[in-house]
Amino acid sequence: MIKKIIHAVKSRAVETISIVSALLLWQMTADLIVRNKFFLPSVLDVISAALMIVQRPSVLEIGALAIEIPVVLVDLLQSLLHFSIGMVAALFVGIPVGMIMGWFTTLNRVLDPIIEMLRPIPPLAWIPFAIIWLGLTPVSAGFLIFIGAVFPIIINTFTGLKNVPRIYVEAAKVLGCRQDRDLIRYVALPSALPSIAAGIRIAMGVGWMCLVAAEMFGVSKYGLGFKIWHHYHLHQMDLVLVYMMVLGLLGLLIDKTLRYVIDEHLLKWQAGVVR
Amino acid sequence: MIKKIIHAVKSRAVETISIVSALLLWQMTADLIVRNKFFLPSVLDVISAALMIVQRPSVLEIGALAIEIPVVLVDLLQSLLHFSIGMVAALFVGIPVGMIMGWFTTLNRVLDPIIEMLRPIPPLAWIPFAIIWLGLTPVSAGFLIFIGAVFPIIINTFTGLKNVPRIYVEAAKVLGCRQDRDLIRYVALPSALPSIAAGIRIAMGVGWMCLVAAEMFGVSKYGLGFKIWHHYHLHQMDLVLVYMMVLGLLGLLIDKTLRYVIDEHLLKWQAGVVR
């Protein structure tokens, strides 16, 4: 067991060193250069603040059930709820739309102007409409995350489908794969997967970024984003940083899981084809 | 001349119809369903508000010079300034970092954990640090845009460089292209260009989105994003929409220019290789 851990650490030595030295650099900058807890709290400040919110209990209510857990966990679950709503919606909308646009030239011409008009409109600007249309519900927060996440998915899916090597499409056609649906499913999709996967990664990042916007207008009283604002208004920068770090770590975890699934399961064949 | 225009419209018929019907739908929704100028101003409301800001003059100061131009133009220039600072920085940081990470496995392992930690931290959460570190300057606004734009560029550049077909790299190597720098420049870069270009497109979108966040904390008294907040605080939804539309149209223009340059000049060779 211990050996296993040692082995795991060893095989991750580079990563570990990288993180540790980044933290050291931060601590030293905070201690020796900035020297102002408000401008840049040090690692230790952040850790002690983190311990505080881990110990502070809160009550999670699910229906009639009420469980007492650390407040940061409640925030985390709340944010994950918002995030999942937005991401699932973005995936369900973005991938099909991107595929349709990448495959059918005419539909691309129809959808492109509308999408290009909507795309630059920032998630923040949608807040009033989210309030009006969807109310102060998790769906409303999910909507803002959706807005941020859907366009990267569309663009990278589109790019992936545009760049399917011609030879594969032709090979499939002469093998009797005639319907666009099948061509997309059996040829374009696997071939575009690296690009789509990168799109989803970006979308997760942007969506996660939008979480903070999504939780700034009163959809809930918990949430990592909500707490960032909360503590920011109170100028408690150490807690702001703790929540930023939790947000960062959770985002990292989500991203790593995604990459693991993609690289190990979906793109295994790629290893030998690319450099 | 007129013939030319007619021809241009004709060749863009699908796009035109698409936009016109979207506008019609909007007008009808506003007039017949929502029926509340505050919740959803109609197209006509927006147009009349647009006329207003085009006519309202303002003064643009460049150094000692003071020119009187419509207020919306001042906003636009201010926003473009912020946007350019952020995008240029994102390009200068994102492409090299993405290339280095995509090419050198060890450096990828060093940089990846740090980047993955920073990535999910939302631009909004950087506001306090932007103010503290960079002050109330356009650079500060640019920084927030940079934060939003740099990660999509890194990820797509990384993905592009990871997926360079092995045969091209090997062909270059036996032709005497030995240094990593040259391999990247002459092989990996052109081969990864579609993916990098998609990353830049996404980054421009996200950066443009971040503009609204970047202009919400007092770096300037002009700017499209600033004006969205401003009019929103005054509950002038028609003007909010006008500015959203200007933002959208300008974003569209930037994107189209980018795509034109990429498709016509950089990726011309692609046409015959892909479907």
Add this chain to the structure above:
Amino acid sequence: TEPQQKKELTEIKFGYQPSTHQIAYLTAKDKGMWNTSLAPLGIVKTSDNLFPSGAPEMTAMLSGDLDVAYVGAAPFISALSEGLDAKIVAAVQVQGSDLVVRTGVPYEKPEDLKGLKIATFPPGTIQDTLLRNWLKTNNIDPDRDVTILPMTSADAVTAISAGQVDAVFLPHPSPTEIKEKGYGRTVIQSGEIMPNHACCVVVVSGDLIKNHPEVVKQIVKTHVDATEYNNAHPDEAAQIYAADQQMNITIVQHSINEWDGTWVSDPHLIVNSTVDYANIQYELGYIKKPLTEKDIFDMSFYDSLQN
């Protein structure tokens, strides 16, 4: 190096927010009072930044980007407890927030609020603190009996208009706007909750206070003059504000006529409510150390003007 610093001071940087509370700053600017009064002291330039809320304004002050801030007392207090070197040198206004209940929601007495959703500024603000205290004194548990939602004023107005919240507790001019559009009615004003409670204040950086007291004194004097001018000419004040914000003049005028706020400059008026407020914040754990009158105020400039 201190005398050198003294010589270098040629510019004063102001921060303010888009609120009818702070018209004094705009009046002084509009009338050129800042420039004329400060020029003899070697100030050749005044510049300002407009902030949507107090938090970034205080952050900017912390990083040294602002010399003078027109700001709410609340964000100032929390910034102070986090190490900001600055003091309140004058009041700007007292009272001026309303509890507005949505049209169609019955309200007779505070108990009627039970079970409702109320939007107000985020925790730590004057509005949030006042509202919670008032609910408590009326035997309503602010955490269990009602749902308090933290929002910006714009979001809160949108939310009440769309029927997403039942009441809002906001500073002017938002209550007037809601009323004018027919979405709600004022049921209680903040002056009834806590008379003469502090709201906006003039904050000056410690650096300026220490190194350029004569400049600070002149700033306070100009502020007092502008406040007096506004009180004497409320319609013109409304016009100045509406012009600066490109806002509908009638709403501004109605707001100024209806609110229970008062433009004042005497910091003594708000000492008690501000210190009380700081104590409440400390008890809530929102700030880390208790703050005294000495920590918060420097009345010497205002007082020296009176003699």
Add this chain to the structure above:
Amino acid sequence: MGKVEINNITRVFRKEGAPETLALDNVSLNINDKEFVCFVGPSGCGKTTLLRIIAGLDTPDSGEILLDGAKISIPDSKRGMVFQEYSLFPWRNVTENIIFGPEMKGIPRKKAKEDTEKYLELVGLTQFRNSFPHELSGGMRQRVAIARALANEPEVLLMDEPFGALDAQTRNALQYQLLDIWDKKHITILFVTHSVDEAVFLADRIVIMTARPGKIKEVINVGLPRPRIRTSPEANQLRTTVLKLLSEERKERID
């Protein structure tokens, strides 16, 4: 049924700022059902282009292709094709590549996989059924592509230098097996090759094409009984004839 009529096919590749390339110039040819036709001709004369047009992958500038009398314009599974370049799906292993066609026809994967074995044996790659294309040698990839095309049981099989990357022995063995399948399944085969030997061994008719612009220079009926003996005098004579015709084409170009 697999009667192919090639009627006056012309194909020009145009490109801005460059002289246009006339790849096929008014090519006409009738191919009977169950016929085995080989195409030979100089590099770049339009053989691939012709096959692509017959497959429905490219459209001629003028002329038409009739399959059993019906005009065709899009590809379908009746006309299988083995491409000149590597065309295996890199994300599918050997077995999955071969079952692609059957899968499209709705045959259950399990059944399709069982059927695969036969074709894997045919091309001598049973051991590599789970390998991905990038793990195969060039010749092996080409063999998988042949197995994939055969597994789909087309009526017309278009083969673009299918044995080009194979050593003489493997090539001979596969020639026999191709003839065997052709005989059993009654399919029409259009076969591009650079090996005159191969053409003489396989074809009912040999079509010799001119250098660019590609036209049909001559069509030669082989008419030797099968199984053919590669070294027979008749075969040798035919070979010489074809080579001579080809070398005329050659002269006009390099050196």
Add this chain to the structure above:
Amino acid sequence: MGKVEINNITRVFRKEGAPETLALDNVSLNINDKEFVCFVGPSGCGKTTLLRIIAGLDTPDSGEILLDGAKISIPDSKRGMVFQEYSLFPWRNVTENIIFGPEMKGIPRKKAKEDTEKYLELVGLTQFRNSFPHELSGGMRQRVAIARALANEPEVLLMDEPFGALDAQTRNALQYQLLDIWDKKHITILFVTHSVDEAVFLADRIVIMTARPGKIKEVINVGLPRPRIRTSPEANQLRTTVLKLLSEERKERID
């Protein structure tokens, strides 16, 4: 100088959950400077793998490659390679593909472009100098790849079935030209081919490899004076010998 020593090279491809593939089994061979060596062997026997290892593109599990006595492990421009698969850069047109090597050496583009003409003529593609690879036929692409390798003037040239996609006439012409260049530039050539004719016409020595696992079965000295006559009795006899050796290999595999 281009003396290549292949010392005890073994290469195994391993893959989880599958039997490992022994591609090269203890292969040793010394190739003299300016020698022309042809490799023949059944498909999948490891010819490409061997060439890749010599080029420095793959690392052997054991053994080493010495070039003029120095151990090599990474590719450089001294050892040029013509790949079996299409390897032109799709984003560069024909001329730009050919000047890639010279460009890497720092030769000005303008000068490099002028030098290109010679090689374009050699492979008969002057007309296509501005075409992109996707606008070329299979054989034309392969010819560009040959021109690209030659333009780089390597000391050792590794050619993996370079003429596989060419018709007999083009092939013959290019064989002459290759010999000409080899003679003039004094380079060492390692040439993989499936055509025994070609091997007999070109090689100083012919290396015959066994089926997988690839070993050297036999090395045959050709020893015929050049220019050789393809149909001479000596050539015919040699051909027969090589074919016999190859067919032994074949037997153990398909059918």
